[in-house]
Amino acid sequence: MRFHSAFWDEWQRLHLPGLDKHLLFVIEHNPVEGKAALEYLSTSSQSWAVQAAQIELDARILERYADVEAIRQAHYNLISGELDSPVSTLLNFFSDISEDVDAALNQRSFYSQSQVLSAVAERLDANLQEISSSQSEYSSRFYPIAQSWLNVITNHIDKLVQITELRQEIDNPYIIGVPLNEQLEIFTGRTSIGLRIEQLLSDRRRPPLLLYGQRRMGKTSLLNNIGKLLPNNIIPMFVDLQGAPSSASDHAGFLYNLARDMEKSAKKQGVTLPSLAREVLQSDPFTYFDEWLDNVEHALEQNTALLALDEFEVLDNAIAKGRFDEQDVLGMLRHLIQHRPRFKVLLAGSHTIEEYQRWASYLINVQVVHISYLKEAEARQLIECPVKDFTLRYEPNAVERVLQLTRCHPFLVQLLCAEIIVLKNEQDPSIRRLATLADVEAAIPEALQSGGFFFADIQNNQVDAAGQAILRFIAAQGEGAIVSHQTLLQHFPDADITFNLLLQRELIEEVDDGYGFQVELIRRWFV
Incomplete structure (x- = not known):
């Protein structure tokens, strides 16, 4: 390998044909030398070959994941998610699916695992069509991998359903650790918040909105389900800023991922938006993104777009690190709010705008929508009848104790009730279907332990x-x-x-x- 001209001809500027395949061959047969070659060439004029080889290595790694236990680990091994290449979107997508599978398998019951995995499978299936129709040169390489993952996940869901039926357990519908999407029946309440958002959206002054509340209070679950709470002429476009947009390496990547998430979200509401090619954004990203918004407004017809940006603090962190320019990104948002009446902007986070001064100076007159505890009637429904045909009944004093302990906090209600079901499934079938006050008290230590990530976040980060x-x-x-x-x-x-x-x-x-x-x-x- 060291005799290849890429390592001694410093005047060589043209791409050397076959160098990427040569690198892969060496990596397979001599990993130490192959790794050294990648590191050396990554800063040379032949860095294209390093990128191509790394992409193929990632594809081969993804192909090896043949069961759900392997798929859940994939996101730890993907290292090319921020490559300045069209494939970065595909790798980020596989990483996101892996994280979602990991979260699903962390659910305490087989029923909850199957529920969350079903939502993951639906997302993967929807993206298969997008991958197959993509113009990316890597689509044909990654499509079979995505199809294989879908088959693995679907087969595992079938196994979970069979296990649940054989064991005759109480189905545990509570979803811990991941937001509730629109397919999950357990989402309940929040109609008053939906009405408040609807009222503010009708304000002709077009003020930006901030959905503010404690962590795990259900902000993301609300945004995932907000289409159920608003009139049909308001089209939610949900963007998770913890995902690809804020992890992009430049403005073109940020705006491309932003547009991509807007497209996917609008499609769920039956509205097809024009596509925006990543290559178009490279030369003048904000100008071309603004032109794309013109086309989006035309596609909306008489509807209003609600651009919901979840976890805005993550974007602020990316700006603070210098990855994005404050004036360009926040100025774009301010311009959208002020000059595009067909768009409404909603931010969601666990901090107020005043805690982030750079946002306060760009987004004036922000209207705060406070998301807090569930109403008592909503919490009772979540306890006693979270899904149709729920088989566990509660003694009245047991329900009251759950309300006392949680104060109708949506995450804590689910956490405690999930542990109660785990406890009941370990008991004799003769007493399994009735939860008592003693059962609630016995579930508290387990809830404190299994919900440790929630409580530790309060202690360490808030x-x-x-x-x-x-x-x-x-x-x-x-x-x-x-x-x-x-x-x-x-x-x-x-x-x-x-x-x-x-x-x-x-x-x-x-x-x-x-x-x-x-x-x-x-x-x-x-x-």
Whole structure:
């Protein structure tokens, strides 16, 4: 390999035919030398061959995943997701599917696994058509892999259904760790928020909206299902900024992935948008994206587009790192809001705009839509009748205890109820179908453990050391305890700013002249 002219002819600028295949041959037979060759050539004029070889290596890796346990690990091994190449979209897609399969297999019951995997299979099937019709030179290479993955996932779903029937278990419909999409029956409530969003969308001043609430309060699930809550003339275009848009390496990649997600989301509502080729964006991305928006407005006819950008904080982080230009990206959003009346913009996140000053200066007069706990009637439905023909019944005091422990927090209701079903399925069939107060209490430790990622996020990412100390102090006082403001100041002088932050995060609430936890399960975690 070292005698190849790519390594000694520094004046060679033309692509050397067959170098990519030569690299693959060496990698197969001498991985150490092959890796060294890739590293050397990646900064040379023959870097094209490195990219081509790496893409083929990724394809071969994907081909080896022959069962769901292997597919769930794929996203850990894909390293080319940000290549400046059309294949980056395909690799990001396979990575996303792998993450979704991983999340599905983490569900506690076979029923929940099959539910989430069915949604993944539907997404994969829809994208198969897109891959087959794509003009990308790599489509024919990756289409059979996607088809193989679909077959593996579909076969595993069939096995899960058979296992559930044989064991005669209580089906566990609760979905933990992934947002509820529009196919999942368990999504409930939020009609009042839908009405509030509809009212604000009718405002002729076209203010941008912010859907704000605690983590795991159901913001993404709401956005996935918002089409059910709004009139038919409002076309939701959901974009997850945690995905491909914010992970792109440049503006062309960001706008291409943004347009792609808008297209896919609109298609679910029966609206076909014009496509936007990635190559078009390379020379002048924002100009061509603006022209594409003209075509989108024409395709909308008399409808209104709701551009819903979930997890806007991730995009802010990409801007802070210098990957995107603040003025270009946020200026584009401001221009869209001000000059395109057929578009409404909704951001979703667990922070206010004021906490991100760069956004506040571009998006003026943001209207906040607060998403908080479920209404009690909605929470009761989620407990007692989450899906049709639910076979578990609750004693009245057991339902009341779930409400007390969770305060109708949608994620915590699902978390606790999922653990109750796991517990019941381990009991004798004669008492399996009735949940008692004792069952609820027995499920609490398991819920605190299995929901550790949720509670740890509060502790590690939402409050500082002073906030953690205050929460532990209040938690130690017992269930329902209210600690006076004066007592807290004696132990934590100059902590008024921290108190305000804890109130804003909806972790504590002010009662008379003191503070207490809003949610008992969260208090127990801090104990």
